[in-house]
Amino acid sequence: MVVTLEGLKKKLSELANKDERNEMTGEASLDYVLEYNDQNNPFQTFSLNTERDVQELIITEVEKRIRKLKEENAIEFDFTKELGREQIGVIELSNCPERLTKMISASNQPNRNSFRLSKDNKNKVIAYITTISKVGDNGTSHVKIIKKLNLASILSRNKKKAAIGLIEGTVKGMSKDVVLFSPESFDLVVMNDTAFVMDERNFHFLFSGTQYLKSVIEGNKNKLDSIFDGYDNLIHYAERNPSALRGLYHILTRNNGIKLDKEKVKSIEEKIKKQKRSDDTIFEYSNGKIVCTEKNSNYVYWLLSKRYGLNILDDEIFVSGSQYPIK
Amino acid sequence: MPKKSVKLTLQLPEGLAREINEIVEKHDLWMSSQDFIREAIKEKIERWHKEHAVG
Numbered sequence: 001m002v003v004t005l006e007g008l009k010k011k012l013s014e015l016a017n018k019d020e021r022n023e024m025t026g027e028a029s030l031d032y033v034l035e036y037n038d039q040n041n042p043f044q045t046f047s048l049n050t051e052r053d054v055q056e057l058i059i060t061e062v063e064k065r066i067r068k069l070k071e072e073n074a075i076e077f078d079f080t081k082e083l084g085r086e087q088i089g090v091i092e093l094s095n096c097p098e099r100l101t102k103m104i105s106a107s108n109q110p111n112r113n114s115f116r117l118s119k120d121n122k123n124k125v126i127a128y129i130t131t132i133s134k135v136g137d138n139g140t141s142h143v144k145i146i147k148k149l150n151l152a153s154i155l156s157r158n159k160k161k162a163a164i165g166l167i168e169g170t171v172k173g174m175s176k177d178v179v180l181f182s183p184e185s186f187d188l189v190v191m192n193d194t195a196f197v198m199d200e201r202n203f204h205f206l207f208s209g210t211q212y213l214k215s216v217i218e219g220n221k222n223k224l225d226s227i228f229d230g231y232d233n234l235i236h237y238a239e240r241n242p243s244a245l246r247g248l249y250h251i252l253t254r255n256n257g258i259k260l261d262k263e264k265v266k267s268i269e270e271k272i273k274k275q276k277r278s279d280d281t282i283f284e285y286s287n288g289k290i291v292c293t294e295k296n297s298n299y300v301y302w303l304l305s306k307r308y309g310l311n312i313l314d315d316e317i318f319v320s321g322s323q324y325p326i327k
Numbered sequence: 328m329p330k331k332s333v334k335l336t337l338q339l340p341e342g343l344a345r346e347i348n349e350i351v352e353k354h355d356l357w358m359s360s361q362d363f364i365r366e367a368i369k370e371k372i373e374r375w376h377k378e379h380a381v382g
Contacts, residue, residue, distance in 0.1 A: 028344035030337045032361050037330050040372045055337055058364055065367040066346055298358055
């Protein structure tokens with residue numbers, strides 16, 4: 001019998017995939033951790049006794065969920081277009097993509113003010129302060145837009161209120177809508193077509209404007225320099241929210257073949273080192289390791305690998321206090 | 328409230344697993360297939376609580 005290299009590779013690949021796909025049964029294996037507490041205990045709620053019961057429940061619900069998404073066409077919903085309308089009115093929250101819905105109404109409670117972002121028809125960034133006006137019997141929430149804000153103009157009119165780290169004027173190489181904004185409970189950074197919202201624990205990405213960052217990461221050095229200048233100016237913002245800055249710093253400076261000005265990196269690093277360490281930080285980057293809480297580890301992995309397409313190695317993410325990588 | 332967790336190895340119909348993957352990959356709304364599933368279960372429980380609310 002002649003064993004070729006190609007044949008060997010194929011065999012190894014088949015063996016590697018064996019756990020995940022079983023061609024005989026047409027099933028795929030997926031490791032899953034079901035987390036629950038007394039309030040949302042599916043075993044009690046649905047009288048489940050065995051893993052098989054749980055599995056059946058999961059399959060049924062997932063199928064239902066996919067069907068519902070398709071019916072509502074929610075996953076194709078053009079959020080920006082919807083909010084780009086000038087009139088102040090009521091829109092169906094049920095039509096929003098899940099992730100945005102979550103941000104808008106963490107607990108889906110009526111009269112809870114929140115906000116959302118969009119661009120108007122002139123491509124200006126607009127923040128909408130909204131409230132959940134009612135929750136229908138079928139669980140449909142209605143969002144009433146109670147205030148529309150043009151962030152850039154607010155900041156230029158009222159710089160004192162945007163007390164933290166407001167960029168004065170236009171930062172070199174960056175567009176005019178580079179602003180920092182501090183509403184009551186959130187910190188918001190709008191950078192070109194990318195908006196980041198920072199709450200107490202994480203930073204979230206609202207716009208799909210990652211193209212800009214992507215082009216930076218892919219090696220457009222001029223853009224990188226300008227964005228870096230921008231963040232140099234933002235550095236004092238870290239005192240307020242070190243996690244966000246570290247996250248952005250990591251994203252922008254991770255290798256990917258880009259050479260950065262060593263002195264500049266060093267000064268940024270020194271400044272970051274001076275920031276207080278907080279357990280709330282989403283992740284830190286030190287000595288080539290990404291360190292985060294266990295709770296955040298999946299999110300961090302997703303954020304860096306999927307959102308930014310970074311090649312995160314399995315052994316690069318560590319849970320705080322542990323010497324072993326999570327993967 | 329203390330959290331409990333159970334580790335499971337789900338056996339999903341291949342077509343369904345593929346569909347979940349595709350949705351997660353394409354739409355960037357969920358962190359992972361697991362996240363998508365978690366949300367579906369959460370929704371089911373919330374629906375149940377709503378339907379069985381007392382008072």
